[in-house]
Amino acid sequence: MNLEHHEVRVNNNVVTKSNILIDANYKLTITEQKIVLYLVSKIRKDDDDFKTYTLSIKQFYELLGYKGNPKYSEMKKITKNLIGKVVEIREEKKLKQMSWLSYVEYNESDGSVNLSFDPRLKPYLLQLKREFTSYKLKNVMELKSGYSIRIYEILKKWQSLKEVEIPLKELREMVGATDKYQEYHNFKKRVLTTSLKEIEEKTDISFFYHEIKKGKRVAAIHFTIHSKNNIIAQEADVITQKDDWFESLYVQLCVLYEKHNYKLTKDVVERWVGLANKVWGKNKYIEINKLAQQSFKIDNIKHHIAFITHILKEKVKCIENGTSHHQVSVETADKKVIRKEIIPSWLEVD
Template identity: 55%
Template sequence: MEPSVTQQSNNNSVTKSNILIEASYKLTVTEQKIILYLVSQIHKDDDDFKMYSLPIQHFYELLGYRGSPKYSEMRDITRNLMRKILEIKEGKKLKQMSWISYVEYDEHSGRVYLSFDPRLKPYLLQLKKEFTTYRLKNVMELKSGYSIRIYEILKRWQFINDVEIPLDELRKMVGATDKYLEYHNFKKRVLAPAQKEIMEKTDLSFEYKEVKSGRKVVAIRFFIHERPMGEASVIPENSHETSGIDVLYSQFLSRFAERGQPLPPKEFARIVVLAQQAFGADWLDELTKMIDDIFGRTDIRKPLAFLTYVLNEKINHMEKGMDHSEGSMEKTRKAMRREKLPDWFAEYQKQFLHDIVQSATNGVYEDDEIERKRAELEARLQKYKR
C-alpha cells in the first residue's frame, strides 16, 4: 500500500527565500498547504521547476477530505488557486505574480499534476543565501491560514529570538488587510489563535508585545522560543537545510572574529535591516563593501558601532530625498582633504569621530549634539575655504 501524503510529508522540508516568506498574499489554509506541499517536493539541486504530481486520492487527503475524491471540488480549488496573486517588494520594485501556472488531472492514471509559475524560480530554486527552511510536518496540522503564515515569519527570525514588525506590514503578510480592521479583533481572531495553535502543534512557541504610538498599536514585537518535539526534534538537519541567514551570520561572524571584534546576533540582525533599508536588493554586496572599507582602515576602533552609524546616515539622507551616497563618511572626509586645513583640524576631527562612535556604541544617536558639533566645525572652517 502506498503511504499517505501525511506519512510521506513527515520528513520533507520547505525551503523558501526570505523575500517570499515576507511577501504579501492571501490564501486559504487549503491553498497554503497545497503550495507548501509542492515546495517540499523541490530538491536543493533542481535548476528548473518540474511538473509535480501526486495521486488524486492522496491529493484529496491532503485537502483534509475523506472518502472517494470529488473531482468537481478539487477543480474548483485549483482553479481558484491559479487566480491568486502574490506581491513581492524588492527595493522600489513591486512584483505581482501567480503561484501556479498549470494544473492537469489525469483520471486514467489517477494523478494530478501542478506546475509553479516560472517567475518564482529566484525565490524557490538554487537558494544559497537569505532563505529559511522548516519541516513540512510543522504546518500540515495547523487549521488556520494565519497560523501558517505567522509560523513562517517566526521561523524566518528564529535565529535572533525576537523581531518587531509594523502592524500594517504584518497584516499584508498574513493576508488580513481587509479583515479585523480594529486591532482588538485582529488580536482575537489572528494573533491569539495562532499563538495557541503554533504552541500546541509545532516546534515553536511565542509571546508578543504591543508597540504603541500614543494609544494606537503600531507594531507587534514577537519573542520566539524553540519548543522540543520529542526525539524527532533532535535529529540534525542536513547542512543544506540550515537557515540562509544563519549561514550569512556565520560568515560575517568569522570576519569580525579574525579582527578580534564581537558581532552579537541581535546587532547583526540590526545592521542587516538597516542595510536592506539603505540599499534595497543590493544590500548584501553593498554591506560587504562597507565592511571591507571599514576593516581596511586603522582609525576605527569600534567597526560595528561605526557601521551602524553610517547606515543610519545613509537612510536619513534618503528620507530627505538625497542620494544615499551623500551619507558616506568617506566622501565627506575626502571632500575635506581638498581644503587647506589648519593644524588643529586633525585633532578636532578625531574627537568628532570619537563622539559619533561613542553615541552609536551607547545605542543613542544624539542628533542635536552631533549637528551642533558639525555646525561648529563648519563655522570654524569657513575662513579657510578658498
C-alpha cells in the same frame, strides 16, 4: 503508493523559501497554502528548474485533511481559484506581481493531478544559497488557520535572533488580513491569539508577543520566539536529572530562606524551576534567585514562598496569553501593596 509510506515522506519533507518570499504579501485559503507548501517541499536542493509534480488525487485529497472519496469538482474549483491568486514581492524598490501556479492538469483515467509553479518564482525557490528559511512540512500541515501558517513562517525566519518587531500594517499585509478584522481587538483574537495557541500545540516553536503603541493606537507587534523542542528537553532535564545548577540554586535558596525562618523544600524549588523554564529558558536559575532576593527587600509580603510561586504563575499566564511577562515583577507587586488575596489564608503566617 502505500499511504503510510507517503505520510512518512511528507513528515520528512522540508519547505525552503527565500526570505523575500517569506516577507511577500498574499492571501490564500488554508487549503491553498497547504497545496503550495506541499509543492515547495517537493523541490530538491540541486533542482535548477521547476518540475511538473504529479500526485494521486486520493492522496492529495487526504493530504489536505479531507475524508472519503475525492470530489473532483471540489478539487478543480480549489486549483482553479489558486491559479488566479497573486503574490506580491517587493525587491529593490520594485513591486512584482505573479501567480503561484501556471498549470494544472487532471488525469481522470489514472486519478492523478499535475501541477507546475509559475516560472517567475524560480529566484525565490530554486538554488537558494543564502537568506532563506527552512522548516519541516509536518509543522504546518496540521494547522487549521491560514494565519497560523503565515505567522509560523515569519517567526521561523527570525527564530535564530529570537525576536522581531513588525509594524501592524505590514503584518496585516503579510498574513493577508488587510480587509478583515479592522478593529485591532478582532485582529488580535482571530489572528494573533489563534496563531499563538495553534503554533504552541502543533509546531516546533512557541512565541509570545506584546503590543507597541503610539499614543492609544497599536503601531507594531513585538514577537519573542522560543524553540519548543529545547524547552521540552530543558524541562525533562530539570525534573529527572536535578543537575548541578539545580542543586546549587537549592542550596543558595535554603540559606536565604532559613535566615528569614522559612523551611524550603526541593519539591517547591522544582515547581519554581518548571514554571521559570517557560519564562526564561536556560536563564531560569539566575532569574529565580533574583526574584527571591528581591522579595525579601519588601516588608509587607506575608509569605515569601507563596509569593514567588504567585509571581511565576502570573508570568507564565502572560506568556500563554501572548503578553510580556515583564509587566509582572516584585516591583509592580510592591506598588500594588501585595493584595491579600494573592496569598491563600492557609499559607499566611503570624
